[in-house]
Amino acid sequence: MAGGGDDAAAARNKMVVLKRHVTGFPMEEDMEVVVGAVGLRVPAGSSTPAVLVKNLYLSCDPWMRGRMSKHDEGATAPAPDFVIGEVRLHEPTHLRVVDSYQTMENYGVGKVIDSTHPEFKSGDLVWGMSGWEEYTLVYQPESLIKINHTELPLSYYTGVLGMTGLTAYAGVMEVGRPKRGDFVFVSAASGAVGQVAGQLAKIAGCYVVGSAGSDEKVDLLKTKFGFDDAFNYKSETDFAAALKRCLPDGIDIYFDNVGGATLDAALLHMRHGGRVVVCGMISQYNLEEPDGLRNMLCIIPKAVRVEGFNVAGYFHMYSRFEEEMARYIKEGKIAVVEDVVEGIESAPVALVGLFSGRNLGKQLVALARE
Structure with a gap:
């Protein structure tokens, strides 16, 4: 999901890719952390609005396991299989962007670095589907949701508020x-x-x-x-x-x-x-x-x-849910326990640990705290 314009300043972008499709219990060795580069501006010349997000927190969830297997064509699966890590030109292909790995994906919390979408501006805090990487270029920013309750921990938007x-x-x-x-x-x-x-x-x-x-x-x-x-x-x-x-x-x-x-x-x-x-x-x-x-x-x-x-099928009720849940948290009616690991290098071991019950509470990865 990472990309960058040819005239933009660049930054290192660490990413988690799937090395091979998984049968049975996943292992850390099934994944790999690779290093690429990302331009710090949305690529120029695109007719498609996009948002560049610096990821602050990434969520680890059991549903990711289904995407780590190779399903037969036509088989019922919760979401498309993860692509085995490979270098490819990021879509849409008419843009002049740097090559990048196809990362694993899940929900995350991030800060907008650059945007060509009218509903998002630099500095906005958002959550939504993200690459398992330090920066993600989102070409469907309608899937991002602005964070309204910044007085609560941002990490909550990977879990109780996400x-x-x-x-x-x-x-x-x-x-x-x-x-x-x-x-x-x-x-x-x-x-x-x-x-x-x-x-x-x-x-x-x-x-x-x-x-x-x-x-x-x-x-x-x-x-x-x-x-x-x-x-x-x-x-x-x-x-x-x-x-x-x-x-x-x-x-x-x-x-x-x-x-x-x-x-x-x-x-x-x-x-x-x-x-x-x-x-x-x-x-x-x-x-x-x-x-x-x-x-x-x-x-x-x-x-x-x-x-x-x-x-x-229930994202249409998110606004109502967010307000109700934020109120419960502030009133002390909902308690939250998080299991936080630091750095994207820790993401594979955190994901694998879910299937042996290693985590205590909501498992997430902290990349950069605000």
Whole structure:
């Protein structure tokens, strides 16, 4: 995504590229940090408005794993496969720009350095889809969102005030539709989406239980995020028994970030008219043969609604969400825990760590703090 005009001052641009498509669990060696150059002005002569952004924070999220594999043509995938790192001329090709690597991508927070788009000016703080690099030239700046609450940490726009926060909000409020007194179970509850989903359910007046992968994370759920109960799924030999212990009256809403055996156990424990909000399936992303479900028959007599969703369908409500979430944070109703690594060189190890539960809270990479 990097580029520069031939008469512009240039800067070094470190970038993360995918070296090979991944089968099974990703490794740091599947990625590489390379160094290129970027012009510090939007290339002259373009009929397409563009914005040059200096990235301040980059988000690490499990959904990136799907783009690291090579999918067969016509296969269902959450987004296009990442291109294996290669030097190519940046599109649109009629511009005279420097060659650049095709970087990996995810959401990030940045500062506008230069712009030919009327809605953005130098100095604006924005968030949106970005290359995994120090500078990104965005040729579709309509995808960028201006940051309104600069009094809050900018890093929050990689998480609670960004894509992952909106994911939790849409999943809980729009898909789950909680009612006061509902019993809610959230898996991967200490992660970026889970921590917000559980707290929103508490604000809605629900009884909330979460699962996480360590005793430290379980303690965090109960003391920091206000969950009513939580359990360490790695210490449990029987997920169904753990759910029965923590939610003896059953589950009204299951916010699923995990899939697999956890989803199968939750289906057994759903109440009549329950809702399963399928947000992610991190337990399945690295399997060559995904786990099957045995308890799907439970949804028929219990009239359980199982609904998957994609946050891309809810960006129209972002302005409302941002104001509501900022208010909750300021009022102390939403707590935030971040796991921050420094420098783009740390991005590959941070991403890989998501799949072993190494992170504690929202995983992000700090490039340049404002």
